[in-house]
Amino acid sequence: MAAGKGFFTDTTICIGCKACEVACKQWNQLPDDGFTFTGMSYDNTVHLGASTWRHVAFIERPVALSNQDAGDFSWLFSSDVCKHCARAGCLESCPTGAIIRTEFDTVYVQPDICNGCGYCVVNCPFGVIDRREDDGRAWKCTLCYDRLKEDMTPACAKACPTESIQFGDLDDLRQRARNRIDQLHEQGMSEAYLYGASKEDQPGTEGLNAFFLLLDKPEAYNLPPDPIVPTKTVKDAWKSMGLAVVGMAVTAIGSVLLAGNGARR
C-alpha cells in the first residue's frame, strides 16, 4: 500500500475563483448542475453533489478578520470536497462493495458496481455523496484515483492558482498544516484552526484525508461540528435489535404457548 494521500485545503489563501470546480468537471467530464441563480453571494452550485465534486463556499460575515483592515466585514471562501474519512460512512455502509478503500487510503466508488441503493447517501456525515437520479448511481470525488495511479496530482489541486488546495502524503500534509497554523497564530490570526486534521481532532471520523484550515465555526461553512460515522454508534442499534429479537421470540413463543394452553383448558 502506498502512502496515504489527501488534501489540505488552506482557506486563508483561497481566492474563490472556482478553478477547482471546473478543473474537476473537466478532468472527470461531469455534467453541469443546472443554471440557477441562488442569491447566495457568489455561490451558485451551493453544495457538493453527484455532479459537483469540488464546491467553493462563499461566506459573507459581519465580522472582521484579524489580519485585515476592512471594517466589520469579511468574505470567506472555502473549497469543499469529499473528506475521504479514515472511517468512511459511505464505505462501511455500502452493501455491494462498490465503495472501496484504495491503496492510497482514499475512498472510491466503483461506477461499474454501484447499483444505486442510496444507503451511502444517508451515511455520509458531510452530505457529500449523492445519487444522480437520471443516472441512478452514487457519485463523489474519487480523489482522482485514475491520476493517482499514474502519480499525477489530482485535477483540482493541480489547477488551484494560489495553492490553497495542497495535495500530498498525509503525514507531510499534516505537518505542513500544523506549521501553517503556528505561523498564522504568530501573525495574530487566532481564529485559524484545523478541521479534521487528525483522529484526535475529529474522533467521530478518526480524521479526514481531506482536511481544512478554517477561520469560522464549521457550521458557517456548512460543515458538521462533530461528525460521527454512523457505524461508530450503531452498536447501540444492534444491541437493541438483539433485545427486540429476544422480545419478539418471547412474545411469539408466549403467544403460541399461552394460546395453546388456553385452548386445552
Add this chain to the structure above:
Amino acid sequence: MPDHNESALSRWPVLRQVKNLDPLGLSNSAVSPRTESLAARTKKVDKVAASVCPYCAVGCGQLVYVKDEKIIDIEGDPASPISHGTLCPKGAATFQLVTGSNRVTNVLYRRPYGTKWETIPLDKAMDMVAERVKKTRDANWEGKSENGEPLRRTMAIAHLGGATLDNEENYLIKKLFTGLGIIQVENQARI
C-alpha cells in the same frame, strides 16, 4: 495482483474475502476488474501539444492531449514559470471551449433582408467577400483630400478584432488592410 483470467466465481468478492482474510470486506477484496485497470487517460496519447491559455493575458501554459486526432484533455503546463501548471476556471474549461458542440463548423450566409441563415461553401463565401471588398474599395476610394493632401485610402471598410488573435494574424491583418488602404483597423485594446 490477481490475474485477469480467473473465473467469475473466483472473482466473487465474498470468496476473495475468505482468501484475503478480510472479514469486514472493507479492504481490496471488492475491487472490480475495471478498477484494477483504471488509468489516467492522458497516459496513452498520440501527442501532447504545448499551448497557451486563450482567455486573459496572463498567458498560462497549457498542455493539449490528443488521441486519434481528437482532444482528450487540456490542463495546465507545470513547466510554465508563470502558472506552474495552475489555471483559473476559464482556463480549466478550455477543453469545453475548443471541443464544444455549440461551435459552428460551416460558413453561414444571411442575404440582405433575409430572415434566416443559409449554409454556403467556404470557397464561395471567400470569393463573395473578396468581391465585396473590391467593390466597396473601388467605389469609395479617396485619393486626395479637399486640400490636396494625399489620403490613399477607403473609409468605407473597417475592421474590429485582434486582442484574441495571434500576433501572426494581427500582422497579416494590418499588412493586408493597410495595403488595401483600409485604416479603420481596431481591436479590444481600445474597448
Add this chain to the structure above:
Amino acid sequence: MGTSFGRGGATTFPQDLQNSDVIVIEGSNMAECHPVAFRWVMKARERGATIIHVDPRFTRTSAVANMHVPIRAGSDIAFLGGIIHYIVENERYFKEYVVNYTNAPAIINDEFRDTEDLDGLFGGWEKDKGQYKTSTWMYKGVDPEAAAGARESESGNKGEPVQKNPIQAEHTDPTLQDPRCVFQILKRHFSRYTPEMVEEACGVPKDLLLKVAETLCKNSGPERTGAFCYAVGWTQHSAGVQYIRTAAIIQLLLGNIGRPGGGIMALRGHASIQGSTDIPTLYNLLPGYLLMPKAKHDKDLETYLKLNESPSGWWGEFPKYFVSLMKAWFGDAATKEHDWCYDYLPTLTGDHSHMNTVVDMADGAVKGYFVMGENPVVGSMNGPLQRKGLRALDWLVVRDFQLIETAEFWREAPEIERGEVRSEDIGTEVFFFPAAAHTEKDGSFTNTQRLLQWHHKAIEPAGDSRSELDFVFKLGQRMKALYRDEYDQPRNWPIRDLTWDYPTKGPAQEPDAEAVLFEINGYTVSDRKAVEGYTSLKDDGSTASGCWIYSGCYRDGTNQTARRKPQGEQSWVAPEWAWAWPHNRRILYNRASADPEGKPWSERKRLVWWDEQKGEWVGEDEPDFILKRPPSYRAVENARGKETISGVDPFIMQADGKGWIYVASGLQDGPLPTHYEPQESVIPNPLYGQSCNPLRMEWKREDNPYHRPYSDPRFPFALTTYRLTEHHTAGGMSRWLSWLSELQPEMFCEISPELAVERGLRNGGWATIRTSRAEIEARVLVTNRLRPLRIRGRIVHQIGVPYHWSSKGLVRGDAANDLISFVGDPNVSIQESKALTADIRAGRRSKGRRHVTSGPIVPEIDLKAEERDLPQVRHKPETRHGYKAEETKEGNI
C-alpha cells in the same frame, strides 16, 4: 505608461510580484480577473508583504487583501494624488533615485500655468478649438515651436505636428528647490490633494488614506519595493491615461520602477491584447509603435522621418525600423528611389478609432465591416448604437466560434424582440465564418508582460473552421487576383507589391505561421537569414522586419517564442521560457535597479548591475540598457541618437533617458494628472471649477444622450461595470460553456443593504437599471460588499453591474454595456465604462427599451439649465465626416 517611461507595456511581470513588500491593486479586481497572476501576490503576502486593494466594491481581491479601501468609482486620481501629496509634503520620496533617474530636477518654461492657477485648466487652453496649445508646458530653454508635440505612442492626436525634437531639459536643479523645477511644480499641483480633500472626493476616510500612504512609503527605498497593479478599472475612464500616470509618478517618486518587486503591472483581459497593440490592429499605429502617416503633416517620406526621428534617445533609430518594415511589406518594390514605398501607405485625417467608426457606420459612411474574435454588441458601450451601425452596413463579416450576438444582430436583439426593428427591413448582408481555436493553429500570443509564447497546433480544425491567418492570407490572394488586371492604377500598386508568398501546409493549405513570425522578426534581404535583433536592422534596405520590437524572436533561425525550458530548471526570472520584447527583457528599465554608480541599491533588491571587470551590465535579467555603456558615460556635445544616452539614463526610450514625472510633451490633457469627474457624476468636482476632463471625447448625438454632468435628479446613483472570474469579457468564450455558465448563471447587480431598503429591492429579486440610453433588468444581490459612501455630507450609493451577459448562450441576461454612452479618453480613445450615473427600481423591465430605437427612456430635462462645463463648443474628433458637437442633432433614430 508610454509617456512616463517610454514603452507602452507593463514594466514588470507577475512572478516578480512575489518580491514586493507592498502591492497596491487599484483599478483591477486582480484575484477575480487574473487568478493565476494573483498567485504571485499571494506568495508575496505569505512572505509578509502588505496587500492593499482600492476599489469601489469589496471583491474577491479585497477578501484576501490586508487592506480594502472603498472608493467612489472615478475618483482614483484624487486618491493617488493624495498619496503624492503625502510623499512630497513629508519628504518620503527616494531622493537619490528621483534626482538621478527622473525629470524632477528639470526646469519648466516660465509661462507654464498649472491647474492651481486656472481652477482646473492648464495654461494654453484654446477656447475656440477646445484643446490645449501645449507649447507652454515645455522645458525651459527648449524651443516650444520645434517641440510642439512630441511623438505620442498612443492614438488620438488631434492634428498637431508630431516632430520629435530634443525633449531634454536644458536647465536642471538637482536640489529640487527651484520653484520652476518639475518637483516644485508637482508639489504645488498636488498641494490641494489633502487628506481632507481626498475624503471629500473619494469617500475614503482620512485615516485610511494616511495608512495606505504610510505603508507605501515605509516599503520603499533601497531595501524595499512596492508594486502597483491596474487593469481596465483605470483605462476605461475619460481620463484613463492620467490615472496610470498618477501611479507612475508615485512609483518614480518612491524609486519603484526597474527594480525587483516594483513596477506597474498592467493586467489585460485578452490573450494577446498586448500583442495586438505591439503589432497593432489599431488605426494610428504601424507595427512596433511606428506612427501611421498623417495627411496634414507627413506629406512625404522626408517629412515623415523628420517628424518621427528623435535626435536623442532610442527613437533616433526610427528610420531603420521604418525602412525594414517597408521592406518586409513591399519587398523588392521598396527601394530608396521609390522612398521605400512610403506613398503606398494610407494616411490619417483625425481620430479613426472604434467609436468614430461606429458612429460613421450608423450614419451610413461605412459599408463593409470585418469583426474577428470580438463581440462589440455586448462588449462595447452603447450596444444599441453599435447595432444601429451594423444595420446600416452593406456587408458584415463575423468570424467566431459560434453565433454570437454581433453575428445575429439582425435576428436577436432587444429592439427586434420589441418589434421596433424587423429582420426583413435590415439590408445588411452577413457572412459568418467559423474560426479555428488556438488548439487548431500555430501561433504566438503576447501576454500582459510582453512575453511572446508560441502555441502549437494540436488538431486540424473541423469542417470549414479556419484560422484568421488562413482567412486573411486567402483573402489577400483573392484580392491580388481580382486586381491583377487593374495594376496600371497607382492605387492598386500596394496590392500588387505586397509580399504575400507565405509557404502553406496541411490539408487546408494554411499558411505557415512560423514563416510569418520569421518575417516579423526580420531577415537580411540578400540571404534571407534571420536577424539577431533590432540592433541589426538597417535603413539602407538590406534588412526587412515586420515589427522591430519583436526582432530577435526568431534569433538564430529558431522560434524563440516556442522555448519551454521548465521553470524548475532555471532562475525565477526564467529567461529561457518563451521570449519577451524588447530583447527578452523581463523587467523594463532595470538599469534603475542599480544606483548611479551601477551598484545594486541593496543586496535584497539587486537585479542588474555594472560588472567593472567584464565591462558590461550583468544580473539576473537581461539588462535593459546598452550592454557595454558604463555608468560613468556622459553624452558628448552634438551626440545623436542612442549616443545621447548617458550611463545614468535608465529610461532609454525617452529622449532624455529619464522617467517622466512631468510630461512636457505628448499628452493632450496636461503634463500632470488632474482629478476630473467622469462625464456623468453624482457630484461636481470637489477640487476644481472645471468638472470633467475638458478634452474628453463626446459624441453629442440623438442616439447617444448624456445625463447632466453631475447631480442629475433622474440618475441619483453611481454605477460601475466589471467582470467576474467565471466569465470572459463579452461572454463569447464562456456563456456557451456549461462548466462556467453554472457558476454564474444569470445577470445580476450588486447593491448595498441601505440602497435595497431605499428602493425596496430584495435579494434574489429583480431590479430595473436605467440610464438615458437603455433600461435593463438584473437579479439583485444585496451585500455589504458594496458600501454607501459619505461624500460631502451626503450618502452616495453605488451599483455594481457585471457585463458578461446578453441574449444568446446557455445563460442569458441583459447587456450592461447598453447602459453606457460613447465617451472617450482624449489620449487613447478608450471608452468610459467604469463610472457613470444611473437609476435603479424594483421589478422587471417594462420591455427592455433602448433609446436608439424606443425614443427617450426617461423624460428629458432641460440640460441647458445646468450647462455642461468646458468645452461648450468644440470640433469633435475629426473623422472624414467631421462634425461639430452642436450640429449633430440630425443623428436620426
Add this chain to the structure above:
Amino acid sequence: MSGNLFPKEDAGIDDGRNIDLAIGTLSGEGASQLAHPKTQPRQGSKALWSRLPESSKADPTYYDWPMLKEPVWKWEIPLYYYLGGLAGTSLALAAAAQLNRSGGLEDLIGQCRWIGIAGVTAGGMCLIRDLGRPSLFLNMLRVFRPTSPMNMGAWILSGAGATTFTALALSRARGALGSAGECSGYLAGIFGMGLASYTGVLVGNSVIPVWQESRKVLPILFAASGVTSTASMLEILREDRPSRRVTYIFGLGGRIAELAAIKAMERQAGAVSRVARPLKKGKSGLIWRAATIVTGASLAMMLLPKQTRRKRVVSGILGTAGSLMMRYAINEAGTPSAQDPRASFYQQRGRLAAKETGTTE
C-alpha cells in the same frame, strides 16, 4: 430563439457537457454519468435566498442550506420495511408455532409461511424497484460486509427467502426431508426475526439526525410493529379459534410494545428538540401522529369487551394501517431532518457540550 439551426444537430445532445465528439473525446471517470437535458440534479430546486446573504455570528448556517443529503428512498422502502416486518414476524410466529405441536396451528404455520414468502418476494421487489440501477440488484450479495446493515439485510432477506421456500416445499415431506423442512422452518423463524428488526438498525445506522438519535429504539419499534403487522394480518385473514387466540395475545403484545416504542422514540429523539421536529411538524409529523392514533385505536378495538369478527377485522386494518403509516412517517421524517442543517448542528453541539461537561447521553 427560433430553432437552434446551425450548431450541428447531430452533435447536439445536451448532456451538460456539450462536447462535439468529432473534436473531443469523453472518457473521464464521470463521463458515463447520465444526464438528461432537462433534469436537474437532486436538490436541484436550488431555493432562491431572499434575505441578506450574510452569515450570522451566533448561530451560523450556510444560507440554511442542508448540510446533509436527503435520503433517496421513496415509497418502496417504507413499504418494504412493512413487508419485511410482516414477513419476518410471520416466519417467527410460524417457527414458534412449530414448538406447539399440539396446538392445531398447522394452518396458521402454513399461512404464516405463505405470508413470509409473499412478503419477502414483494419486499425484495420493492427494494429492487428503488435501486438506481435495478439490474445490478445481485451486487447486494457481492460482498459480506458486516458494517453495512443493508448488506446484512440482503443476506438475511436471502436467508429468509431460501429457508422459507425450503420449509414450504418440504412442508408435506416426511422423514429426513420432513426434518429438514422443520429445521428450515426454525431457521426461517430466526431469519425472520432478523428481517423484522434489522431495518431498525438500517435506519438508525445513518447520519439523518432524527434517525440517528432514535437508533436505540428503532429496532424495537420495528420489531414491535412487525408483531402488530403480523397479528393484524392474521386478524383479517383467519377465523379459526387457535389462531384467534394466538393472534390476540401476539397482537396485544405487539401493539402495546409498538406504542411504548413510539413514545420512547419521541423521547429519545427529543433530547434535542430540533432533532425531533420532523416527528412533530410537517407531513411526517402528521403521519407519525396519525400512526400513533391509529395504532392506539386498533389497541382500543382489541380491548373492547365483545370481540366479534368485524371488530377483529377493523382492529387488523387499523393495526396494519398504523404499522404502515409509522414506517412511512419515519422514512418521510428523514427528508426534513436532512434538510434542516440546524438539526445536525444542534445535535452535534449538544454532544460536544455533553462531552465537555462530562455528562454522557
